[in-house]
Amino acid sequence: MNKIGPAKIDAKQLSQHILDHISRSLGIPVTEATAKDYWEALNLTVRDLGLDGIRETRQKEQDEKARRLYYFSLEFLIGRLLGNNLHNLGIYEKAEQALRELGVELTDVLEQEYDPALGNGGLGRLAACFMDSLTTLDKPAIGYGINYRFGLFRQSFQNGRQIEKPDSWREDYNSWGKCRTKRKQLVRLYGEVKNVNGRAAWENTQNLEGLPWDLPITGYHTDTVNTLRLWESRPAGSFDLDRFDKGDYAISRKIEVLANNISKVLYPNDEHPEGKELRLIQQYFFVACSLADVIDRHHRENEEGWDNFAKKVAIQLNDTHPAIAVPELMRVLMDENDFGFLNALELCRKVFAYTNHTLLPEALERWPQSLIGRVLPRHLQIIHLINDYFLNTEVEQQWPGDNTMKRRLSIVEEPNDYSSQPMIRMAYLSVVGSHKVNGVAALHSKLVQSNLFPEFNTLWPEKIINVTNGVTPRRWLAYCNPKLAGLIDDTIGNGWRKDLDKLDSLHVYADDPKFQKKFAAIKRENKEVLATIIEKECGFKVSADAIFDVQAKRLHEYKRQQLSLLHIMALYRRLLANPETDIPQRVFIFCAKAAPGYTLAKVIIHAINKLAERVNNDPRINDKLKVVFLPNYRVSLAEKVIPAADVSEQISTAGFEASGTGNMKLALNGALTIGTLDGANVEIAEEVGDDNIFIFGLTVDEVARLRHKGYNPRDVYNANEELRNILDWLGSGDLCPEDAHAFKPLVHALLDHGDYFLTLADFAAYSAAHDQIIETWKDPQLWWKKAIINCASMGKFSSDRSIKDYCQMIWNM
Numbered sequence: 001m002n003k004i005g006p007a008k009i010d011a012k013q014l015s016q017h018i019l020d021h022i023s024r025s026l027g028i029p030v031t032e033a034t035a036k037d038y039w040e041a042l043n044l045t046v047r048d049l050g051l052d053g054i055r056e057t058r059q060k061e062q063d064e065k066a067r068r069l070y071y072f073s074l075e076f077l078i079g080r081l082l083g084n085n086l087h088n089l090g091i092y093e094k095a096e097q098a099l100r101e102l103g104v105e106l107t108d109v110l111e112q113e114y115d116p117a118l119g120n121g122g123l124g125r126l127a128a129c130f131m132d133s134l135t136t137l138d139k140p141a142i143g144y145g146i147n148y149r150f151g152l153f154r155q156s157f158q159n160g161r162q163i164e165k166p167d168s169w170r171e172d173y174n175s176w177g178k179c180r181t182k183r184k185q186l187v188r189l190y191g192e193v194k195n196v197n198g199r200a201a202w203e204n205t206q207n208l209e210g211l212p213w214d215l216p217i218t219g220y221h222t223d224t225v226n227t228l229r230l231w232e233s234r235p236a237g238s239f240d241l242d243r244f245d246k247g248d249y250a251i252s253r254k255i256e257v258l259a260n261n262i263s264k265v266l267y268p269n270d271e272h273p274e275g276k277e278l279r280l281i282q283q284y285f286f287v288a289c290s291l292a293d294v295i296d297r298h299h300r301e302n303e304e305g306w307d308n309f310a311k312k313v314a315i316q317l318n319d320t321h322p323a324i325a326v327p328e329l330m331r332v333l334m335d336e337n338d339f340g341f342l343n344a345l346e347l348c349r350k351v352f353a354y355t356n357h358t359l360l361p362e363a364l365e366r367w368p369q370s371l372i373g374r375v376l377p378r379h380l381q382i383i384h385l386i387n388d389y390f391l392n393t394e395v396e397q398q399w400p401g402d403n404t405m406k407r408r409l410s411i412v413e414e415p416n417d418y419s420s421q422p423m424i425r426m427a428y429l430s431v432v433g434s435h436k437v438n439g440v441a442a443l444h445s446k447l448v449q450s451n452l453f454p455e456f457n458t459l460w461p462e463k464i465i466n467v468t469n470g471v472t473p474r475r476w477l478a479y480c481n482p483k484l485a486g487l488i489d490d491t492i493g494n495g496w497r498k499d500l501d502k503l504d505s506l507h508v509y510a511d512d513p514k515f516q517k518k519f520a521a522i523k524r525e526n527k528e529v530l531a532t533i534i535e536k537e538c539g540f541k542v543s544a545d546a547i548f549d550v551q552a553k554r555l556h557e558y559k560r561q562q563l564s565l566l567h568i569m570a571l572y573r574r575l576l577a578n579p580e581t582d583i584p585q586r587v588f589i590f591c592a593k594a595a596p597g598y599t600l601a602k603v604i605i606h607a608i609n610k611l612a613e614r615v616n617n618d619p620r621i622n623d624k625l626k627v628v629f630l631p632n633y634r635v636s637l638a639e640k641v642i643p644a645a646d647v648s649e650q651i652s653t654a655g656f657e658a659s660g661t662g663n664m665k666l667a668l669n670g671a672l673t674i675g676t677l678d679g680a681n682v683e684i685a686e687e688v689g690d691d692n693i694f695i696f697g698l699t700v701d702e703v704a705r706l707r708h709k710g711y712n713p714r715d716v717y718n719a720n721e722e723l724r725n726i727l728d729w730l731g732s733g734d735l736c737p738e739d740a741h742a743f744k745p746l747v748h749a750l751l752d753h754g755d756y757f758l759t760l761a762d763f764a765a766y767s768a769a770h771d772q773i774i775e776t777w778k779d780p781q782l783w784w785k786k787a788i789i790n791c792a793s794m795g796k797f798s799s800d801r802s803i804k805d806y807c808q809m810i811w812n813m
C-alpha cells in the first residue's frame, strides 16, 4: 500500500485499502465478504500503518542513538488489538465512517477479533500495559516473548465444574503479526561441553530455529511505534553453520518433534510449578533467540560493538521465567567473544534487571540441577562459575568464613527435606546477575527486602527497590468505558489520557449533584450492558439496580474467593431467616480460571457454581441476591465487567498479593474497594483516603503474630455460630447431592489443615465491612461521592508513572 501516515489518511483512502485487502490479500469478491473478512482487511490496513511506523521509529532511534529497553517476558496478555490501535492512531472515527460507507458497522467488525490469551493474568497483562506506556512515552522498546499456538485454556462449566479446552486462537487468522524470516535464529540444546585449546566448546547439540513474528505496538497519539517480537519454534532448516561449532547437523526425529512443540502452548500458573523439561526449554528457546537478536541489532546499529553494549541495552526480566538469560549472555561473551569471566559478569550486571512478582515460597522457580545439566550443559557450568565467584568472593568479603551464610545464599540449593537433589534457585541467579531487583508495590518490595531476600539486602542495600505497578488509562478507561471517558473529557478536558494525574481535578465535582447524576447514569448503562452478557452466558436476568460486586482474578487460595463463598452463604441464610429485611439487591459476580492441576481451586469454583444454582433459583429471597460466575475470563470480558462494577473485591491474605492490578482498574472506573491491607491496596487506600475504601482484616504484622502465637481455625469455628452452621452446611453435601463429598476437601483445608490463608480468621471482619458497604449504598449521594473520589484519585496508578519510575531508577533512559 502507498505509504500515508495515519494522521493524513482519510475515510475514503481507508475504505479503498479495505477493499484492496479483501480482493488481493484475502482473495475474495467484496460481495462475499463477511464481518470477519472486514475485520481482517481493516486489521491488515492498520498493520501496514503500524509497520510503516516501526520503520520510521527505528530510523529516528538510530539517528538519536538512545538506550533501548528490551522487555523479556514469557507472557504478553495484549487483548484485542484493532480497536485499541484505531484509537491510538486517532483514526477510530475515520474507520467507522469508512466501513459505514461500505455498509458495515465498526463495532460488529471489532467483535470478530479473537482475544489472544498469551498470558495467565497480572504478570502478562502488566507486560502489555507497559508496552503501551513505553510507546506512548516515546521510549524505544522491544518486547520479546513466545508466539504460542495455544494460549491459556478456554474455560467452560459442566454441572458447575471447570472444563478446559485448548485455545487455538491463531486458526484462520491471516493477518496476525508479520513473520520476519530474515531475522530467524538458531537455538542449540543438549550436547556436551568439550575443552578445545583451553576454551569451552558446546558440541553435538540438537538444533532448531526460532522464527520471529512482529506485532506493531502503537502508542496514544504519537508517531512512535514499537515492536512486540514473538518467537515460534520449528525444526532447523538450512542454516549457515559457520558461526557455530560444527554441531551435529543431522536432524533427528526427536528434535523435530521437540522443535514443533516448544512454542505450542502457554503454561498455566500452577500452584506448584513442576520442573518440566519442556517449560525449561521454552524459557531457554525464547531467551536465546531474543538475546541473539538484541546482539545482532546492536552490532548492526553500533560501530563501537561491545564497547557501548551496556550503554545501549537494558533488559528487564519479567520474573525469573527468563532468568536463563544471565548464563546465556555470559556464554556468548565468554565462549564466542573472548570476554573473561569477570568482564562478562560485569556486563551482565549492567544490562539485566529483575522484577519479582511473588512472595509465595513455593511459587519461586527452582530447577533440578541434573535437568539443566542435561539440556544446557554449558549453562550449568556457567551457573557454577557465577555461584563460586559470588560465594567465595562477594559473600566471603561480607561474612568471612561464614559457611551457613554461603549455604543460605547459594544459587545451588543442596538436597534437603523437600528435595533429594540439588536445585538451581532461579531467583537467586536473577538477583546475582542483575543491577536492580524490584518489587511491584511498596508493601511487597519491603517484604522482598525483609523476608524474601534479607541477606541480599544486607549485602547490596541499594539493589532491591520498589516500582509500584500501574495500568494503561487508554485501554482501562478511555477504550473500555467510552461514556465515562466522554464525561471526564467534557468536565476537565482530555489531557488525562496522557497524564492521569489530571484526574485529580475531578475532586471538586465529587459533591456536585449534577455530575453525580451523570456519573451514576453511566455506571448504570454499563451495568445494563453487563446484565445482557450475563443473561447470554448464564441464562438468567440480573437487575442493574442491584449492587454489582465483582471479584475478577485468577483462582487461588491466597486470593480467597472461598471467603466470598462463605460470606454469600451467610447472606443467603440471613435472608431465609428474615425474608422481609430491607436490604439492597446484590449481584456477586465472579470471574476466575483455576490452573488445571490445582484441585482445591477447582473445588472452590464448583462450590461457588453450586451455591449460585441454589440461590438464583430460590423464590423465597425475592431476587435480593444473585450469584454469577462468568466463564472464560479474559481481557475482552474484563473490558465489560470492570466498567460495570460498583464494588471491587481485593481480599487476599495480607502479605500474599504482590500488587494486584485489577484493583487499580476497578477503582479507576468508579468501583469502591473492599480489601485487605495487601499489595497495592495499601497505596490505593493512601490515595483515596480511609473514608473512601472498605479496609478490613488482619494486617501483615497481625498475620505473623497470629501464626507465631499458633492459629487454630477450630477456635474460630467454635466461637462463631453462624460460621459453624455455614461450614457444616458446606460439608454436608446438601449443595451437591450428586456428589456429596465434593466440597469436603475445602472444609478440610479450612478446619483440619490449618486454614493456611486465614479465611476463618478474617470472616467476621469481612462480613462487617460488607455491612458498611450496604449502609453506604443506602445513601446514593455518599456512594457516588466516594465513587467519583476513587476515580479522581487514581493518577498514581497509570502505567505511564510506572514506566517513568523504571526509566529513572532502573533503566537510566
Ligand code: 26Q
Pocket (backbone or CB within 6 Å): 120, 121, 122, 123, 124, 126, 267, 268, 269, 270, 273, 274, 279, 357, 358, 365, 440, 469, 657, 658, 659, 660, 661, 679
Ligand atoms: C511458573 C513456572 C511454570 C509455569 C508457570 C509459571 C508461572 C506463570 C505465570 C508463574 C507465575 C505466573 C504469573 C504470576 C502473576 O501473574 N503474578 C502477579 O503479577 C502481577 C503483576 O505484578 C501482580 O499484580 C500480582 O499480585 C501477582 O500475583
